[in-house]
Amino acid sequence: MASEIPLRNIWILFLYAADLVQLQGRFERDVEQAQDLPDLIGRLMAHVVEDRLHRNLSRGYQARTAVLPRVRGRIDMLATEAGQLMERGQIACRFEEHVMDTPRNRLVRAALERLSARVSARETGHRCRSLAADFARAGVSARRPSRAELATDQIGRNENADRMMVALARMVFDGTIPTETKGASLQPGDETTEHLIRRLFERAIGNALRIALKPEGWSIAQGRRLAWPVSGTTPGLSAILPGMQTDIELTHPETERHVVIDTKFIRILTRSNHRDEILRSGYLYQMYAYLRTQEHMEQPPSLTSEGILLHPQVGGSVDETLVIQGHPISFRTIDLTAPTTEFASQLHKTATAQARIGI
Numbered sequence: 001m002a003s004e005i006p007l008r009n010i011w012i013l014f015l016y017a018a019d020l021v022q023l024q025g026r027f028e029r030d031v032e033q034a035q036d037l038p039d040l041i042g043r044l045m046a047h048v049v050e051d052r053l054h055r056n057l058s059r060g061y062q063a064r065t066a067v068l069p070r071v072r073g074r075i076d077m078l079a080t081e082a083g084q085l086m087e088r089g090q091i092a093c094r095f096e097e098h099v100m101d102t103p104r105n106r107l108v109r110a111a112l113e114r115l116s117a118r119v120s121a122r123e124t125g126h127r128c129r130s131l132a133a134d135f136a137r138a139g140v141s142a143r144r145p146s147r148a149e150l151a152t153d154q155i156g157r158n159e160n161a162d163r164m165m166v167a168l169a170r171m172v173f174d175g176t177i178p179t180e181t182k183g184a185s186l187q188p189g190d191e192t193t194e195h196l197i198r199r200l201f202e203r204a205i206g207n208a209l210r211i212a213l214k215p216e217g218w219s220i221a222q223g224r225r226l227a228w229p230v231s232g233t234t235p236g237l238s239a240i241l242p243g244m245q246t247d248i249e250l251t252h253p254e255t256e257r258h259v260v261i262d263t264k265f266i267r268i269l270t271r272s273n274h275r276d277e278i279l280r281s282g283y284l285y286q287m288y289a290y291l292r293t294q295e296h297m298e299q300p301p302s303l304t305s306e307g308i309l310l311h312p313q314v315g316g317s318v319d320e321t322l323v324i325q326g327h328p329i330s331f332r333t334i335d336l337t338a339p340t341t342e343f344a345s346q347l348h349k350t351a352t353a354q355a356r357i358g359i
Contacts (some may be wrong), residue, residue, distance in 0.1 A: 005197065007031065007040055008340040012347065015205035018167035020160070021211065035121050037196075041168055042115045042124040048165045049108060049131045057138060058162055060102035060153065060220065065094050087330045100138045103145035103153040104166050109135040110144040111169035144173075174199065198265035201336075205263050205310060206248045208347055221249045229293050246290060258305040260290050268311035268318050268333055279331055283309050291327045304328075 011031050015021045020253040030047055034040035052058075065076065065086060073095025079085075080092045109132050111332075115128035136142070155163050174196070210220040226244035233241075248261040262283070269277040287307040295303050306328045311318075315331035334346050 005336045006343075007034055007037065009336055009338075009343045010037065010200070011040065011195070011346055012340065013197070013204040014167075014171070014206075016207045016211075016347065017200045018163070019207050020164055020167065021207075022166060023160070032045040038115065038119045039121045039124050040170055042119040042128050043119070044125065045108075045112060045165070045168045045172075046116060046127040046131060048168065048235070049112065050127075052161055052165060053131070053134055054167055055161075057100055057105055057135075057140075058102065058159065059100055060104075061096040062099045062101065063094070064097050065092065067091070068093050069141060080144075099233060101141050103149040104155070104162060105135060105138075105140045107147045107150065107169045107173075108165055109140050111172040113142070114172050171196075177332075194225060197336075201265050201312065202247055202263045204347070205261070206340060209250065217252055217254060219251045219253075221251070222247065226290065226294060227297065229297055244290060244293070256302070258302045259308060260287065260305060261308045261310055262287060262290075263307060264311050266311065268309070268313075268331060286326075287329055288324060291329070292325070306330070308332060310334065337349065 009033055010028075012024065015024050027044055027047060030043040031040065034043055061222070065079075066072075067079075067083075068089050069090055071091055072093045074093065076092040076094050080090075083092065085092055111134070112128045114131035116125050116132060119125040155166065206220065206222045209218075214220065224246050226246065228241065228244070247263050248258050250259040250261065251257070263285060266280075268279065270280050272278045287309060291305045291307050294305065304326050308330045311331075311333050313335035317335065318331050318333045321328055323329070323353065335343065338346060
């Protein structure tokens, strides 16, 4: 995409994607002063981490075994007897130790170190480097945690500061720190940057829908895998049959409405040999497959499921609908390049209008 996306709009997408929209307005100065996307993430990381250090980092428990002169935790009888430790006045123990070296803190230290080397703004780079050193002095190791380790380190509902810190750190390792030209906006062009905005766009739309519609009785599912309604296959087909996975699905039990939303970070129109611009046929076929193949696999069967293909706006806006064999399919856009207040309003309207109003 050639359109410039203001950093403020990237920030709003991030807040929705990270489920932290309640923090909007708290970091206006950092957003305003950022030179580019890496600088913005670095400034925000430094701001949040400095606050956490002032109020003490979160601790966690780490399982340990040690030979001690007194009992701590549980006695490891096998190790104690095998080593004849009691004869020397010692006991093998298994216990949990309260430590700073948690997966979330290791992730943040690793992110600060990466940012310090990649941020072009000297002041921001220095702040990140200094904070990474503070983590090291607090006993946080430099080893970046695995996905499995992070999955076990659950962040509580009341730990918004940690959630913000970890969400920013994840961005650093999500292919989201490309090299940008200085200025007030981001110019998507390279593959890394496109990947960033696409992921934020998908997550932001899903969370915006959940925030707006869940109180009204809608259930929101993201990334659900669909099965082909096949009645029989040859032995080798399962290895080569492509899968189907929706981006977002909305279901309202009372009205029995079912809406499939597919977000595409690409122009909604493409050029044709016969017409200047047309809708992308491949996406229409994809949505048609999502809706028709699931007609008798849903509970209850849904013969009127709705589909929405949602794209970022490039050029003029699009809001068109057709009905194919009982299934309404809409093509809509949202302008990522609009002024920030207008963009935020569009995002909210997108969330509330998609399912409240019949297509």
